[in-house]
Every structure is written in C-alpha cells, then in structure tokens.
Amino acid sequence: MAAVVVNAAILQAPVSAADPLGALECLASPQIFMTKPDKVMDLDLHHEPESGGASWAGRQAIGSGWDGTVKVGPDGWVYLFMPTGDVRRYHWLGNSWADAGEVIQTGWTYWGTVASRNKMTVDKRGDFYGIAADNALHLYRYDAVAKTWSDRVLANDWGGRFDFVVAAGPGVVYAREVNGDLYRAQYDTVSQRLSTLVKVGVGWQSATDITSPGGDVLYMVEGGNQALRWYRYLGDQKWTPDSGHNVGGGIPADWQLEFQPDGCKLTPDGTPTRPTVTKVPKAAASLTYTAAKRLYYSYVDNDGNMVNAQAEDVSGTKPIGFSGVPGFTGLTGVPSAVDLADGRVRLVGLGQDAETRSSTQIGSPAGNWAAPVSVGGFTTGPVAVGRAGGVVYGYGVDAKGCLWRAYQRTATAELGPWELDGCDGYAQVAPTVMTSGSQITVTLLKTTGTYSRFAHSHPLQAAVTVSLGGSGFTGPASTIINGAGKVQTFARDTDGQVYTQIGSPRPGQQPTPWTAIPGLTVAGPPSAVLSPTGTIEIVARGTDNRIYNTGQQASGSPAYRPWREITDGNEVSSTDPTAVALPDKGMWVIAFRNEADVPKLRRTDPSTPTRQANGENAPIFVDVPVQAAR
Incomplete structure (x- = not known):
C-alpha cells in the first residue's frame, strides 16, 4: 500500500501559513546509490525526476566492501559510517572513484549501527542532520580544509518522536513519527531560522527507506512489496495529484538508497531573504x-x-x-x-x-x-x-x-x-x-x-x-x-x-x-x-x-x-x-x-x-x- 497524503484541511496548520514552493528544476539524470547487504554498491540514474517517470539507465556495480551506513552528499562526496566508529569520505567522479578515500572521524560508533541508519541525512549544502543518542536533532558540518567537524543542537526531544529523517533541499528535513505521520521543517544556516514543523502526510510507516535528490521530491521504498514510489511536495500541505505512484521495483527492505542531494532544486528554495536594516544613530545604552x-x-x-x-x-x-x-x-x-x-x-x-x-x-x-x-x-x-x-x-x-x-x-x-x-x-x-x-x-x-x-x-x-x-x-x-x-x-x-x-x-x-x-x-x-x-x-x-x-x-x-x-x-x-x-x-x-x-x-x-x-x-x-x- 502506498503512503497516503492527507488533505491539508484536516491537518494541523502551521503558526504562519507556508507559501507554495518554488519552481522545480532537476539534472537530466540524478544519480542514486544503492548499498546492498552483500556490501556491494550499485549506481543507477533516474531520467525523469521532475515527473516520476519510470525511466532508468540501469544499475551497475561500482564498488564493494561498503560495511556500514552510507550517506551521499553533493558534488559526488560519499560517506561511510562504519561499525568501528570510523567515518570514511570518498569522491565519486561520475564514472570512477577518485581514490581509496580517507578517514575523517573516529569514535562515531553510534552512527555506524543499523539502529541509527535512518536517523542521519545530508542536504544539498553538504550539511549533516542527525538524531543523536541524546535524542536531539544535530547539525554536523565537516570542514574539509581544517579537517574538523562542528556540531550544533537544533531541537531537543526528537529521538522519542521521530525514527526517520531525510533531507530534500537546503536545510529541508522530512521527519517520520513512529506512528507513520510525516512532518517537514527547514533550517537556514545563514539566518539560523528553523521553520515550524508542519504535518504533511500519514501512512509512511510502510516505508523502509526514503531518499531525495532535492527539490522536495521524495522516493519511498515500500520494502514489503519491493516497490519504489515517487512523491513531490508542493507546499501548503499539498502534493502533486500523482504522488505515490510506482517508478520502479525490486528494491528489498534491507537495501540503502541514497540519491545525490543536489540533483534537483527549487527557485526560490525557501530560504529567507536578507532584509535591509535601517541604521539607528545615537541609540541608548x-x-x-x-x-x-x-x-x-x-x-x-x-x-x-x-x-x-x-x-x-x-x-x-x-x-x-x-x-x-x-x-x-x-x-x-x-x-x-x-x-x-x-x-x-x-x-x-x-x-x-x-x-x-x-x-x-x-x-x-x-x-x-x-x-x-x-x-x-x-x-x-x-x-x-x-x-x-x-x-x-x-x-x-x-x-x-x-x-x-x-x-x-x-x-x-x-x-x-x-x-x-x-x-x-x-x-x-x-x-x-x-x-x-x-x-x-x-x-x-x-x-x-x-x-x-x-x-x-x-x-x-x-x-x-x-x-x-x-x-x-x-x-x-x-x-x-x-x-x-x-x-x-x-x-x-x-x-x-x-x-x-x-x-x-x-x-x-x-x-x-x-x-x-x-x-x-x-x-x-x-x-x-x-x-x-x-x-x-x-x-x-x-x-x-x-x-x-x-x-x-x-x-x-x-x-x-x-x-x-x-x-x-x-x-x-x-x-x-x-x-x-x-x-x-x-x-x-x-x-x-x-x-x-x-x-x-x-x-x-x-x-x-x-x-x-x-x-x-x-x-x-x-x-x-x-x-x-x-
């Protein structure tokens, strides 16, 4: 059964009504990385991400030994969170790997476990959003020049409420409640504003994986029947009428799917515009x-x-x-x-x-x-x-x-x-x-x-x-x-x-x-x-x-x-x-x-x-x- 998108009229409205989302534009064929239980990684290309047409290039194996949780960032960067606690960073050039990768963090055993696999995601800016062991939503950022990580808590008490997060744009995070309700929020790293969580759907408990190329386009793996379903969120708690249709199959529940997060974009992208500030001279102390x-x-x-x-x-x-x-x-x-x-x-x-x-x-x-x-x-x-x-x-x-x-x-x-x-x-x-x-x-x-x-x-x-x-x-x-x-x-x-x-x-x-x-x-x-x-x-x-x-x-x-x-x-x-x-x-x-x-x-x-x-x-x-x- 496909996840159900509920009519916005019966959902709780946000504090301030959201604006409709911008115009969608995608690469011709965004890449999707598929990691299987045998630790082999496959790559496929989806030719019609804007409309969800069932047109694919065909899977091909691009590597083996992928033991742990795989997350894909923009510009071909692929991250492996290993059970040992090591985090390795690889660069996919489109047809080959640049090198054997490098270790960029140690001691992160939590993120290498199966239990935490669905609690971390990477957006089109390369920022990591994850529900950590303290139940808080964190923003992690890797500085490739300084080779350091920064960590910031964005919201508390997410761990007891949500069991899945997926990024679908710059700071756009969809979060699934344990009962299957789906929520959306957006964090802007410049204004440091976090939008109100808005309930956008129900019935998502059947999803064994959710991934996105950006632009508020979601692909949901319905592991029970190995179906891959396509959704596009329009804003104002509305989805395209054909959201939820099948665009592929043969995806078991234990596969990890990761679209490149910079495959699609919205214009405007939902981030706030910097306002003009009037200078006030001689202000009080x-x-x-x-x-x-x-x-x-x-x-x-x-x-x-x-x-x-x-x-x-x-x-x-x-x-x-x-x-x-x-x-x-x-x-x-x-x-x-x-x-x-x-x-x-x-x-x-x-x-x-x-x-x-x-x-x-x-x-x-x-x-x-x-x-x-x-x-x-x-x-x-x-x-x-x-x-x-x-x-x-x-x-x-x-x-x-x-x-x-x-x-x-x-x-x-x-x-x-x-x-x-x-x-x-x-x-x-x-x-x-x-x-x-x-x-x-x-x-x-x-x-x-x-x-x-x-x-x-x-x-x-x-x-x-x-x-x-x-x-x-x-x-x-x-x-x-x-x-x-x-x-x-x-x-x-x-x-x-x-x-x-x-x-x-x-x-x-x-x-x-x-x-x-x-x-x-x-x-x-x-x-x-x-x-x-x-x-x-x-x-x-x-x-x-x-x-x-x-x-x-x-x-x-x-x-x-x-x-x-x-x-x-x-x-x-x-x-x-x-x-x-x-x-x-x-x-x-x-x-x-x-x-x-x-x-x-x-x-x-x-x-x-x-x-x-x-x-x-x-x-x-x-x-x-x-x-x-x-």
Missing part, C-alpha cells in the same frame, strides 16, 4: 547588574562598534574605563546583555546586515570578550535577551512584523536556532524582556501603537498574548516589578507624555487604564527602576535633550514628584537614558551619552539618598568618573 555584583555598561558608538565597561566599584573613587569589544563591529541599535549561570556576561548586538552577533566573556566575570559570532536572526529591530530557569532566551522582530524566538539548546550554547513565535504587526523595535526566576515576560510594541505581552516559564510552555490597551504609544516600553509584586509598565505616548499601567490582564479581561505622569514632554522612551528605597524612579530625555527624573512621592504612592532636570544644566544628552538598580549598594544609576558620543554615568548618593525641596523627596545624583574608549 544597555545597563546590566549581575548576580556577581558587577555593572556592565554597553552601547554602540557612532561608527557601529560595540563599546563596553564593567566595574564592581561605582563609588567614583576610580574611573570606569570603556573599551571597544574586538571584532564587534558593523552594529546598530540598542545592544542587550545577560548574565549567565556561571557569572559571565553575554553581549548581543544587531548587525547592519540583519545578523545578530554575540560575544561571551572568557573564563570569568572579569574575563576578556570572545570573538563575536553570528547567531543569525534576520531581524530588522534589535534583539533583547534574558535568562529564565538558567537558559538564555532572545527575541527579535523582522521586517514583516513577526516575532522570532531563540534559546540555548545546551547550557553553554549560543542562541538558536530562531523559531517563529507569531506574526501580529509588531513594530521593529527591541522587545522589552523581564525575567524573574524561571519566568520570562515579553512586552512588544505593535504598529497600531498598542502593546502586547506574554509570559512563559522554562522549560518552554505555550503562552497567551494579551493586549495592554491604550493607543498612540511609541518606542519600547520599560517594565518593572513594583513594590506590590505586580508588573508595571511605562511608555511614551505621541502627545509626548509618559504613561504608566499596573498589572497584566488575564485572557478575556480588560486591561487597567493607563495614567499620565504629566509635567514633561519627552523626546524618547522612559526608563524605570524600583529603587533600593522602595520608590519607583523614572528617567527620560526632554525635548531640550536634557535628562529628567521623577518618582513616587513615597513607596506605593500613586502620586509622583514633579519632573526635575538631573543633568544640572551642564550636559546635553544625545541619547535616551537607561537606568538600573544596584540594590546591594543602596543606589541606582543612569547612563547616557553627550553630544560628542562620550558615555556618562550618574548614580544616586546612598549617604544622602534624598533631598527635601519644595516638598520633594527626590534623590541626589553624583557623577561617576569614566574614561571613554580611545
């Missing part, structure tokens, strides 16, 4: 205070370089020195930082090429920065990161207003891959990420001028997105946990005032009203903190480019002090300010940059925390000396 009691001050300078300073002592007894992070260039927007479980910090910044780059401290919280690496994304707004349950998460918005999420698959891994979280007209500004224990809360501006919010825990759980109501808001929100333990949000409206809202509505509930904090027309988004004295404090840049502060008249009070300039008339800011609390030091600090792009840092004075003037209970600020990067 990122302030992070870690569990190791170190302050990290990071920003992107006028030339697109990541600049960072870090200090345990912010008393002002010695200057805090800034320096560029080597190699961290070509950036734009607000960077983001997160402290890892071991106390080190990871910095991320949006590249002007739409790839987010990441650098992590080496060795210790005081260590130097590692060479930045691309973690992809293809977002047009900056990525924001946070850590929940010991795992780092990142969120960013693309040019279509869709939110993408990435998280660490292992404790020391970089972010990724990126997965679609949803498309709801999100604005291309950095999401606001707030973490508490194992929970992470994300607040997003929409192009309609409203905010949406969701919260989830780690391990990742489904989250319901709620609207915060209101309208006319601009820029990213600032969120804190207030003294009553509730989420409180601060944002700038188009009337130039700062507004606040307390709480997050439950699904189906109306959000609480937004309340203005009048007295100042602001030029950009505010930044709020819960100060060590228990009051909520807010800073913002006025239209005169000076920094102003207001705060609760007392902890828990709904009344706020009048806005007061805290740059003392001596400094003009070219950026919006950023604030963060240092609770153990009894202070909070503010970061901004002057007109010459020189970083500034001001702190409250714990020895004289407030001053009484005109009925105010306002904090006193002092400058922290800094040494700008050279």
Whole structure:
C-alpha cells in the first residue's frame, strides 16, 4: 500500500501559513546509490525526476566492501559510517572513484549501527542532520580544509518522536513519527531560522527507506512489496495529484538508497531573504547588574562598534574605563546583555546586515570578550535577551512584523536556532524582556501603537498574548516589578507624555487604564527602576535633550514628584537614558551619552539618598568618573 497524503484541511496548520514552493528544476539524470547487504554498491540514474517517470539507465556495480551506513552528499562526496566508529569520505567522479578515500572521524560508533541508519541525512549544502543518542536533532558540518567537524543542537526531544529523517533541499528535513505521520521543517544556516514543523502526510510507516535528490521530491521504498514510489511536495500541505505512484521495483527492505542531494532544486528554495536594516544613530545604552555584583555598561558608538565597561566599584573613587569589544563591529541599535549561570556576561548586538552577533566573556566575570559570532536572526529591530530557569532566551522582530524566538539548546550554547513565535504587526523595535526566576515576560510594541505581552516559564510552555490597551504609544516600553509584586509598565505616548499601567490582564479581561505622569514632554522612551528605597524612579530625555527624573512621592504612592532636570544644566544628552538598580549598594544609576558620543554615568548618593525641596523627596545624583574608549 502506498503512503497516503492527507488533505491539508484536516491537518494541523502551521503558526504562519507556508507559501507554495518554488519552481522545480532537476539534472537530466540524478544519480542514486544503492548499498546492498552483500556490501556491494550499485549506481543507477533516474531520467525523469521532475515527473516520476519510470525511466532508468540501469544499475551497475561500482564498488564493494561498503560495511556500514552510507550517506551521499553533493558534488559526488560519499560517506561511510562504519561499525568501528570510523567515518570514511570518498569522491565519486561520475564514472570512477577518485581514490581509496580517507578517514575523517573516529569514535562515531553510534552512527555506524543499523539502529541509527535512518536517523542521519545530508542536504544539498553538504550539511549533516542527525538524531543523536541524546535524542536531539544535530547539525554536523565537516570542514574539509581544517579537517574538523562542528556540531550544533537544533531541537531537543526528537529521538522519542521521530525514527526517520531525510533531507530534500537546503536545510529541508522530512521527519517520520513512529506512528507513520510525516512532518517537514527547514533550517537556514545563514539566518539560523528553523521553520515550524508542519504535518504533511500519514501512512509512511510502510516505508523502509526514503531518499531525495532535492527539490522536495521524495522516493519511498515500500520494502514489503519491493516497490519504489515517487512523491513531490508542493507546499501548503499539498502534493502533486500523482504522488505515490510506482517508478520502479525490486528494491528489498534491507537495501540503502541514497540519491545525490543536489540533483534537483527549487527557485526560490525557501530560504529567507536578507532584509535591509535601517541604521539607528545615537541609540541608548544597555545597563546590566549581575548576580556577581558587577555593572556592565554597553552601547554602540557612532561608527557601529560595540563599546563596553564593567566595574564592581561605582563609588567614583576610580574611573570606569570603556573599551571597544574586538571584532564587534558593523552594529546598530540598542545592544542587550545577560548574565549567565556561571557569572559571565553575554553581549548581543544587531548587525547592519540583519545578523545578530554575540560575544561571551572568557573564563570569568572579569574575563576578556570572545570573538563575536553570528547567531543569525534576520531581524530588522534589535534583539533583547534574558535568562529564565538558567537558559538564555532572545527575541527579535523582522521586517514583516513577526516575532522570532531563540534559546540555548545546551547550557553553554549560543542562541538558536530562531523559531517563529507569531506574526501580529509588531513594530521593529527591541522587545522589552523581564525575567524573574524561571519566568520570562515579553512586552512588544505593535504598529497600531498598542502593546502586547506574554509570559512563559522554562522549560518552554505555550503562552497567551494579551493586549495592554491604550493607543498612540511609541518606542519600547520599560517594565518593572513594583513594590506590590505586580508588573508595571511605562511608555511614551505621541502627545509626548509618559504613561504608566499596573498589572497584566488575564485572557478575556480588560486591561487597567493607563495614567499620565504629566509635567514633561519627552523626546524618547522612559526608563524605570524600583529603587533600593522602595520608590519607583523614572528617567527620560526632554525635548531640550536634557535628562529628567521623577518618582513616587513615597513607596506605593500613586502620586509622583514633579519632573526635575538631573543633568544640572551642564550636559546635553544625545541619547535616551537607561537606568538600573544596584540594590546591594543602596543606589541606582543612569547612563547616557553627550553630544560628542562620550558615555556618562550618574548614580544616586546612598549617604544622602534624598533631598527635601519644595516638598520633594527626590534623590541626589553624583557623577561617576569614566574614561571613554580611545
């Protein structure tokens, strides 16, 4: 019985409807390698891969001694995974072998077993996708020049669910569930995006082997009757009407079939197009205070370089020195930082090429920065990161207003891959990420001028997105946990005032009203903190480019002090300010940059925390000396 393709209407739809696939183009006669139980390898050519016509060149033996699992890559490269754990690489020239091959890996006994034979595949780029012994889907890549392998976990918990994977295009992986349901996903190695798994068929449990020349064309061996069946997937959970017809026979269940994976291609091939990123000059800084009691001050300078300073002592007894992070260039927007479980910090910044780059401290919280690496994304707004349950998460918005999420698959891994979280007209500004224990809360501006919010825990759980109501808001929100333990949000409206809202509505509930904090027309988004004295404090840049502060008249009070300039008339800011609390030091600090792009840092004075003037209970600020990067 042929595998059954189920009508898409009764299958679960993906998060975002898939586009139809591109136009199919194939080589005249793609090669198929057949390895038999007697360890003899045969070669055949299929003359009609586009339509599945039963036209073949005829099998011919091309070698013997093929003991193990055979996988075929592009450009004639053939790989033998041996029971001994050796991996050998051979080059087929079309009519002969180039040489006797070479050993390119040892100790991979798992991949040489019959049980794992159907759990690895090679795509047209030469990348290996495999469900390893840890049940995770891995991407392995062999560097023939350096003669090294790289290994990256793309998804966890595949081993208990899928028993077969086959590549059918660049990063295109079909995976069969143990019950015979067939799913499709695509991973792009540049953007590092992994598409949503989409169920595309049922009844594939009768397949003893599945292979593909690319272009989403599949050949299924139905070992029970030795039939070879042809399928072509069209996208949108649809197959060609003649999919499943017989194109050959005489293929026993214990044969290994491997088409060359570069025999067919689609145009377009489903990989995302690199978007254009608008450079944002004079973006605000990122302030992070870690569990190791170190302050990290990071920003992107006028030339697109990541600049960072870090200090345990912010008393002002010695200057805090800034320096560029080597190699961290070509950036734009607000960077983001997160402290890892071991106390080190990871910095991320949006590249002007739409790839987010990441650098992590080496060795210790005081260590130097590692060479930045691309973690992809293809977002047009900056990525924001946070850590929940010991795992780092990142969120960013693309040019279509869709939110993408990435998280660490292992404790020391970089972010990724990126997965679609949803498309709801999100604005291309950095999401606001707030973490508490194992929970992470994300607040997003929409192009309609409203905010949406969701919260989830780690391990990742489904989250319901709620609207915060209101309208006319601009820029990213600032969120804190207030003294009553509730989420409180601060944002700038188009009337130039700062507004606040307390709480997050439950699904189906109306959000609480937004309340203005009048007295100042602001030029950009505010930044709020819960100060060590228990009051909520807010800073913002006025239209005169000076920094102003207001705060609760007392902890828990709904009344706020009048806005007061805290740059003392001596400094003009070219950026919006950023604030963060240092609770153990009894202070909070503010970061901004002057007109010459020189970083500034001001702190409250714990020895004289407030001053009484005109009925105010306002904090006193002092400058922290800094040494700008050279």
